[in-house]
Amino acid sequence: MGAYIVRRLLLIVPTLLAIMLVNFAVAQVVPGGPIERILAQLEGTAVGATARVSGAGGETLAAGRGPGSSEASRYRGAQGLDREYIARLERQFGFDKPVHERFLQMMKGYLRFDFGESYFRSQSVLSLILEKMPVSISLGLWTTLLVYLISIPLGVAKAVRDGSRFDVWSSGVVIFGNAVPSFLFAILLVVVFAGGRYVDWFPLRGLTSENWQDLAWPARILDYLWHIALPVASLVIGGFASLTILTKNSFLDEIHKQYVVTARAKGLPERRVLYGHVFRNAMLIVIAGFPAAFIGILFTGSVLIEVIFSLDGLGLLGFEAAVNRDYPVMFGTLYIFTLLGLVLGLIGDLSYMLVDPRIDFEGREV
Numbered sequence: 001m002g003a004y005i006v007r008r009l010l011l012i013v014p015t016l017l018a019i020m021l022v023n024f025a026v027a028q029v030v031p032g033g034p035i036e037r038i039l040a041q042l043e044g045t046a047v048g049a050t051a052r053v054s055g056a057g058g059e060t061l062a063a064g065r066g067p068g069s070s071e072a073s074r075y076r077g078a079q080g081l082d083r084e085y086i087a088r089l090e091r092q093f094g095f096d097k098p099v100h101e102r103f104l105q106m107m108k109g110y111l112r113f114d115f116g117e118s119y120f121r122s123q124s125v126l127s128l129i130l131e132k133m134p135v136s137i138s139l140g141l142w143t144t145l146l147v148y149l150i151s152i153p154l155g156v157a158k159a160v161r162d163g164s165r166f167d168v169w170s171s172g173v174v175i176f177g178n179a180v181p182s183f184l185f186a187i188l189l190v191v192v193f194a195g196g197r198y199v200d201w202f203p204l205r206g207l208t209s210e211n212w213q214d215l216a217w218p219a220r221i222l223d224y225l226w227h228i229a230l231p232v233a234s235l236v237i238g239g240f241a242s243l244t245i246l247t248k249n250s251f252l253d254e255i256h257k258q259y260v261v262t263a264r265a266k267g268l269p270e271r272r273v274l275y276g277h278v279f280r281n282a283m284l285i286v287i288a289g290f291p292a293a294f295i296g297i298l299f300t301g302s303v304l305i306e307v308i309f310s311l312d313g314l315g316l317l318g319f320e321a322a323v324n325r326d327y328p329v330m331f332g333t334l335y336i337f338t339l340l341g342l343v344l345g346l347i348g349d350l351s352y353m354l355v356d357p358r359i360d361f362e363g364r365e366v
Contacts, residue, residue: 008346008349012343020334020335024103027327032325033327034120035086035089035095036325110335116328119327119329121326125328132313132314132317135207136314136315138207139228139232143232144239146236146240147243147293150236151240155246155251156248156274157170158244158248159255174244177240178245180237180238181238182237186230186304186308186309187308189233190308190309193230202226203226204309206227207227207228208223208224235305246286250282250286251279253282254282259277260273287348303318307319317329318330321333
């Protein structure tokens, strides 16, 4: 197993490099950029996400117009602006260097986890990520935990009672959860429970109350759970359906195998057959999907949820960075997300061994 782990760890380096290279190349050819955004601010035509332009680029917004500035420029909206002003912006953002030099310099810093500073927030990318991380981790961990706690018992129960009334009506619940998007269910929860139209039982903003620091620890825990209840509920309703179906199908596939028939023929109790033999083998595919499920919920599935419930997390940060062309934040978060995803993928493979020690990692090809 040690050799397999080493091979997987070594494979992370070229995989991470390839992903960063492809995304960096795409960013060079898509329209728009931080300089175009500043020029649009000068023209009064900029449309951002939720972040305000300030700091590195915003400091020079008022200094760009000059009387002798009508030369053509490769930047849209640069007509009538001083050529030296455009050159100063390029130096400020590092665009005066060749593309390959910028990429190598970026990756050199990333190896030391130095992601630079945000173009428009006057704050380091690493501090931004660490600041937003608790919100996204809270959503991801609670959602993934509840999804698995609901889906696995429900999927097993549906497999054992396949074709029964319980299987039929629970399938209706699963279909509902699969059909309703998380953000739509979140809006429904806001309307019903967060003062939208009916009752005002839950807060609509933030992860904790403003006086959270002044509360005792039991009150802090209750306040935290009170704030996170609706966001997590909206994510769980959209995540448990597919895992429930996967668990049921995996269980049904194992139940009809020869070793189950043999175990029953030996007179083993049904509970021991199901949970001593079938469960271990059926859960392999479910456990393998845990890292992907966690990454999906943590970094992609919660973007709209964070917007609806005013939760300032990593999903919202990445969305704002993409819209505002804040490249340090874009590539810094991409680097962190990809690295974390690759590591969790390895952890998912190693979790196979915990469920079934018969798996041979040494003889497995990467």
